[in-house]
Amino acid sequence: MGFFILEKMYDEDAMENAVTEEKSLGIVEPKRLSLAEPPNELVLESGKKLGPVTIAYETYGALNADKSNVILVAHALSGDAHAAGLLKNEKKPGWWDAMIGPGKAFDTDKYFVLCSNVIGGCKGSTGPSSINPKTKKPYGPDFPMITIKDMVEAERRLLDRLGIDKLLCVAGGSMGGMQALQWVASYPERVRSIIPMATALKHSPQQIAFSEVGRQAIVADPAWRGGNYYSHGQPERGLALARMIGHITYMSDQSMEEKFSRRLREGDHTFSFAPEFEVEGYLRHRGDSFVRRFDANSYLYITKAMDYFDLSGDKLIPVDKKVGTRFLVIAFKSDWLYPAYQSRELVDFLKTRFVDATYCEVKSTYGHDAFLLEFEEETHLITHFLAKTAQAIHNGN
């Protein structure tokens, strides 16, 4: 990782800066599809019905004749469907642009790559800020609880509508990895391979605790108004604080030391509660910019979905089930939010099911953010894994 990326990270969210100097996809087209119109609503894991459901998505590359080259990329908590290329009149490429494009890890000369915004989100797919057809107002707290399984169900419906039966791969980091795992639990026969990165079969109490303090920061803000704030504006301070807490957990002790150490911000320094250390200014900047692009209620619903997620025990693959899905499990040494032991637990489980699984623990100092930044290592691992998976299909395995 060079100096270039570190500098960029200071200005923008790590997710939004997965930029390399290589050839990009150029202008890409945001797409939307309406699914689950009544009476054919989405039946959620809770038993409640949700409909109509709109899914925002993007695709990169071309679908081949036998539709065998489809890769679903799943985003993390604050991500969206814009994974690669540039949207018209925008300068910032998609959040995994360094990984998706011609000649890249998810090579659009070979593969048809699809990324959709999760339900519960706020970037085009139906979520708490969407209009509730019953009231003609935003759902707010009336939006039903959703789970990772529900997100995958919406993705499955999208693929059905696009006429795609089998996925060559589902790949994603953090909550994206949870979706990849859920695909295996829900539709193992439809997934040739998955690449769960920096993720877990279930949230530990520490992970739940960090989710919960973020949620508490939001609901403690009077501007949250019980979730009915859409005609007044966001609970900005609460959401910014949630994001600040999050950012600490996305970085590592070492990456913070390398990036900020105890350097002070420019300007006059008297003892005060104004941000004095660079790390304080950085966190406040990140918090403030987040509120301009993300909905507070979506933050609540999505973190809750992550906390509910639990494919431990034999829930990923039942004891008597034979699953042909190939796994490439990637963890990062300095990731203390989703520690490598959680990935190793997954791999240990896969061994008991005789699943074809490769595990790699990438040396990185970037902490949890590493999955968005360690392109070189990831490209090496993923390129090879996808080629082997495509070959196995070709050989009829």
Added chain:
Amino acid sequence: MGFFILEKMYDEDAMENAVTEEKSLGIVEPKRLSLAEPPNELVLESGKKLGPVTIAYETYGALNADKSNVILVAHALSGDAHAAGLLKNEKKPGWWDAMIGPGKAFDTDKYFVLCSNVIGGCKGSTGPSSINPKTKKPYGPDFPMITIKDMVEAERRLLDRLGIDKLLCVAGGSMGGMQALQWVASYPERVRSIIPMATALKHSPQQIAFSEVGRQAIVADPAWRGGNYYSHGQPERGLALARMIGHITYMSDQSMEEKFSRRLREGDHTFSFAPEFEVEGYLRHRGDSFVRRFDANSYLYITKAMDYFDLSGDKLIPVDKKVGTRFLVIAFKSDWLYPAYQSRELVDFLKTRFVDATYCEVKSTYGHDAFLLEFEEETHLITHFLAKTAQAIHNGN
């Protein structure tokens, strides 16, 4: 650590539950002393003057004839002067009762143990909630910034007033350890030995970041009112949230797993934002009980003092200085808030100054809280260290 302590931890703050079944000191007397009356105010590190200054303190055991048996115990962020024994009409013993008393690590049959509340605090010593003599109202945001050095300066004045010249030992964990280190930097000739535990020569950017999100939680609460809330009541939600964030960092991933795992709270479980997991209920309980005993402005001032603290480089002991103070440095393996490498950096520095230093990394799963809970191991280490230190003094070394 047995089940007993774990159970107690659920009900109360770890600091307040360092209880063993052994003989306690019984009823102890809170004391106060007024120092630094005008024109003899305390001149703070910032150059500002503070006065009058009241210091709340307690003492345990008896001062010997040559005043050579004095141990200063320094408390952490949310601690106070009540380190051991019982206050009249209170059931809860002091925060380090398991360590201070007859036959205990800080053996009151041998030593005269003293603990005072830091300035900036809210438990009897002068702090932002104290009355500003100029306005006859609480200082609030007009309270001057204080540093760890200022806290030690107040402790030094207290000892002077009590006629105590030399300390056999200064001991403390976390911010208490910082005070111990500051004693060596400020008055090396007055300190025979120190026991800095679970502490650091300076806050890393990650430690500053956790302090900062706690402070932001408080100042983002409209009830904080720019720090002038004393006639309205505390910014309860903000302070509770700061404490919740703190508690996550005081525990370890493993201790949370052992204590809560993914267990749900009793009661009806529907998908909701109410606390569902035990860990959520625990954190909320801890946050709510904290606001009943701690002042939000004190939280701001004291965390800031910790962030400012920096005795790295040759600031602890100048390069040409010979220091006879003996060190027992204790770190805890699962403490990720004050990781053991920070203690090792201290010990490595001490070697360059030819200081008599012992280092011990205690195996514990309790995280940062370990310094308040690992009595057995601590008692073993400290008893031995104090005996050797007293012996060295007796031998004239």
